[in-house]
Amino acid sequence: MLENLRGIFRKRRRCESDTAPPPPPAKEAEIIPPYPEDIDDETPESNDGFDASWTEEGSFHSPHSDRPFNTSERFVTILDNLDARVEKLRKDALNLQEKKDYLLMSMDLIKSNEMMQNMSEAEREEIILYIQRVSSRLATVELNVRTVRDNSQEDSLSQINVLIDGMIKMGDPVIGRQRCQLYLNACCSSSMDPSGHMDTVHEADVGPIDKKFESVLLGCTLDDQKNIKKRLQALMAYLNKQTVSH
Template sequence: MLENLRGIFRKRRRCETDTPPPPPTKESEIIPRYPADIDAETPESNDGFEASWMEAGSVHSPHSDRPFNASERFVTILDNLDARVEKLRKDALNLQEKKDYLLMSMDLIKSNEMMQNMSEAEREEIILYIQRVSSRLGTVELNVRTVRDNSQEDSLSQINALIDNMIKMGDPVIGRQRCQLYLNACCSSSMDPSGHMDTVPEADAGPIDKKFESVLLGCTLDDQKNIKKRLQALMGYLNKQTVSH
């Protein structure tokens, strides 16, 4: 009887020893699965995320010689999330540029000289239509915050005021000339290795607006890039307006 009990006890200990340790924590137990419908346009991003998770899990599998390291697992996940955040910022900035372009287009329509040739009733109808479209556009709120100090905020405000005044000129020829001066000011500066803007005239930059350039150099690098894109879009529109005349 005693020998039978010892045999049963030895078998139980042997089974407990041979039982493999529990598998590492799954991705879904740490962060929720990324909704497929949100990222429908780029489904491969989910595969990349899950692949990085599986790769990290395989390194620390129960059969690996290395001990399980939760810190490295989380670093892998956070690196992937950081890349997603950066992509989200870029997508939001692109949408912000599209919204700014739509706003600029409506401002140009309001200041177009052909509006002055319409009857008062026709002009009022067009203005009301523009207001309706502007109201709908106003329901779209996008806010990608660029870190600026007080001086950079003031510089950006001055730049926006200069561009707005140029748009409201009403004369596409004069507006195009002014826009070209502003755009040349953007192209006449280049970044030095430290990342700061340094005024280095380019051979094909052409005449520039010194006041605009001075204010531009007080803006952040991100703002300078966005200002240049805005002016390029505006120049394309003014070129078409000039040709049509």
């Protein structure tokens, strides 16, 4: 009888040892690749507030308890982090777009600078060729962060760009500064908050306003209005320096 019991226990141990252990839960790093490091070699935490450990094995536990995440929670956690990184990427790309616009504006200002007219034809041609070379290099940088606009908003933005380009090409820094101030005042007089409510400042508080510019500006998206204001502020800073130098 005792021998029979021993035989049963030995057989059970062999069956248990032959059974494969359950596979470990998948790591996030096995679901998506690790996020590339930033160009300046800063850690993700120092740049965007993310915890670099979100791709590590231990991150598959709920932050509020010791229980493991189920499959759905794991993917939601990954997607939450990806969504936040996408938003940061958009902001970074928009900042780069602003810098590109600044460079384009600077070259337009150089071409329309009145001192160009005081140069000899050979010197002026050399400068123009140099501007063309720099512009060609800048054209190799393509940035496209799409802002959702309807046809009316597209038309409004196009009109704003025409007005600003016309101001830049005036050639007279004093008149250009006056016009820029009118445009900038229009940006400050009427703006829309993120909830969509219009916030209006009385003209006496901001100074004279270009009514045409203001009317067209209000037809632009909120993001476009912010970018237009930044562009005008940079242009005003430049024109102020030009006016002082004269």
